[in-house]
């Protein structure tokens with residue numbers, strides 16, 4: 215099974231130290247976040263994660279996008295929203311460079327491009343002009359069009375794209391509007407797309423299952439009820455198995471117990487296990503339909519906690535797969 219992250223990582227910046235860094239600082243071109251990206255990438259590589267993120271270190275999930283889209287001043291909407299320049303591309307390219315430099319296994323690691331979803335951005339900005347309010351459909355669709363351009367600008371540099379739409383589990387936004395907006399972003403992209411919705415999704419899963427994405431990514435460690443969706447999904451599931459609300463580091467056994475619980479529910483999924491599909495081989499089915507990751511982002515953890523949680527996630531899922539293979 216592929217091991218990945220949801221996205222954000224603790225932000226460790228560094229003041230200029232070397233002569234070159236100090237010169238760059240004087241010239242105003244020193245980037246304290248490039249060190250934060252390096253820390254995030256190194257930790258993910260050392261933990262054994264397969265598809266890495268840049269750590270989303272430049273701000274929170276809304277800030278990163280609104281501060282780079284036309285039509286915003288801070289979080290205030292002051293005009294029609296448009297995409298001007300690639301927002302996350304430079305950090306993705308830096309992530310690739312760092313992987314090439316530090317990864318022992320050449321060419322096997324991928325990068326996940328991450329976009330914050332149109333409804334989630336719309337819900338957390340202040341609408342002062344051009345649109346009527348936070349639920350205005352043209353605000354949501356203009357955001358979707360802008361995010362589509364961002365997706366197109368990064369797709370040649372990533373192995374998958376994830377759209378974060380946590381707001382959808384709150385019921386504040388019409389799922390039909392969200393679905394049309396997501397379709398606008400994902401149509402005709404060259405790479406697989408995941409949609410991450412944390413929180414309780416069991417009541418809205420039937421609809422999420424019809425969204426135009428390849429992977430649905432949810433939390434299971436902090437929300438056992440979500441396990442029920444494994445019985446109905448016909449998409450790949452990003453299986454959040456690390457609790458990102460708790461500081462304690464899960465033991466390998468605890469993670470394996472949750473994976474076992476998930477597998478038991480997945481076995482009731484007729485569309486995956488019926489008509490001789492995948493020959494009923496459990497490891498093949500898991501590889502095809504399950505992706506391992508933490509419940510959500512890890513930005514707020516101390517660095518060592520984030521790293522240990524990731525490391526245990528990878529170790530536990532690898533051990534679990536080996537044990538299943540021997541059965």
Ligand SMILES: [Zn+2]
Pocket residue numbers: 220380410411412509510511
């Ligand atoms: Zn989340």
